[in-house]
Amino acid sequence: MLETQLHEYANRLAEQQPGYTADEFMELLSGILTATIRHHGEETVRQMSEATVMKVIQSQVSELIRFKRLDKLMRKRDHLA
Numbered sequence: 001m002l003e004t005q006l007h008e009y010a011n012r013l014a015e016q017q018p019g020y021t022a023d024e025f026m027e028l029l030s031g032i033l034t035a036t037i038r039h040h041g042e043e044t045v046r047q048m049s050e051a052t053v054m055k056v057i058q059s060q061v062s063e064l065i066r067f068k069r070l071d072k073l074m075r076k077r078d079h080l081a
Helices: 002-017 022-040 043-048 050-067 071-075
Strands: none
Touching: 002 050, 002 071, 022 050, 022 071, 043 050, 050 071
């Protein structure tokens, strides 16, 4: 289930990225998922496999980490939803 995968990923991020809890990462991941649905449309995202949705979210988080934008976005994650 996608929700379970998001929670597992949030836990891994909390272990790898100091300063934030799994709950805070879950909030970020939920915001990214909401933004993805808003951008692509509910029907399109519904047709995607959970693995594909997770790859999209992980890719976006990876970009945030690589470009050192994670901290900035974590401080503004209430703007994602």
